Amino acid sequence: MNFLPDDIENYANNHTEAEPQVLQSLYRETWQKIIMPRMLSGHLQGRLLSIFSKMMQPKRILEIGAYTGYSAICFAEGLHPKGRIDTVEINEELNSIQDKYWELSGLKDRIQRFNGKALEVIPTLEDSYDMVFIDADKENYLEYYELILPKVRPGGLILIDNVLWTGKVTEEIKGHDPETKALKALNELIQEDDRVSNILLPVRDGIMMAMKK
Ligand SMILES: C[S@@+](CC[C@H](N)C(=O)[O-])C[C@H]1O[C@@H](n2cnc3c(N)ncnc32)[C@H](O)[C@@H]1O
Numbered sequence: 001m002n003f004l005p006d007d008i009e010n011y012a013n014n015h016t017e018a019e020p021q022v023l024q025s026l027y028r029e030t031w032q033k034i035i036m037p038r039m040l041s042g043h044l045q046g047r048l049l050s051i052f053s054k055m056m057q058p059k060r061i062l063e064i065g066a067y068t069g070y071s072a073i074c075f076a077e078g079l080h081p082k083g084r085i086d087t088v089e090i091n092e093e094l095n096s097i098q099d100k101y102w103e104l105s106g107l108k109d110r111i112q113r114f115n116g117k118a119l120e121v122i123p124t125l126e127d128s129y130d131m132v133f134i135d136a137d138k139e140n141y142l143e144y145y146e147l148i149l150p151k152v153r154p155g156g157l158i159l160i161d162n163v164l165w166t167g168k169v170t171e172e173i174k175g176h177d178p179e180t181k182a183l184k185a186l187n188e189l190i191q192e193d194d195r196v197s198n199i200l201l202p203v204r205d206g207i208m209m210a211m212k213k
Helices: 006-014 021-033 043-056 070-076 091-104 118-124 138-151 163-169 178-190
Strands: 060-064 083-090 113-114 129-134 152-161 194-202 206-212
Touching: 006 043, 006 163, 021 043, 021 070, 021 091, 043 070, 043 129, 043 152, 060 070, 060 138, 070 083, 070 091, 070 129, 083 091, 083 118, 091 113, 091 194, 113 118, 118 138, 129 138, 138 152, 163 178, 178 206
Parallel strands: 060 083, 060 129, 083 113, 129 152
Antiparallel strands: 152 206, 194 206
């Protein structure tokens, strides 16, 4: 997914920490074998998630939408020595590729997978989270945000992917487009939400970063 001119995108990648070998292999295998490989975070965004995690050294991370497990590895790189990432994924067919690369990364024991619909799984999670990454079905983003915010500790961070939706959020909604509608509503809600401090990072497809007060 290229949102920047190619030369700028390449320059940014070339001046960003190299993608670890295991993630390069996971990226390649995802593009060779799995449908919709564009969903994977990739080099630049992956390094950003990894640095956020390393800065916070979280004990508990929650991820909604694991896909082939790329972003879970990025987050797990920065976990506190006793930390764990819980990741929720509806598609069990992705379990084998996740397991393969989580094992290869040496971080498998730090990653707990929950297979199921996020709306059903989130209420069963009892932990308090330091960091959350919402990256699944856009139509439910608002509900995920409201379900998750009470489970985030003060000072904790919620990162929400694809909030620019290739720029569609800046335009009038045309026809039946529940995803753009949901993303616009979420961005507006967070912008007015006194419970958080927020910044919309125009990285890749847009990451909303909201810190709970
Ligand atoms: C954009 S991909 C996640 C990409 C991954 N976070 C990464 O950066 O590499 C979205 C994932 O959310 C999953 N998903 C979609 N709807 C879901 C739901 N209701 N509950 C849980 N997972 C869901 C999809 O199967 C898909 O694997």
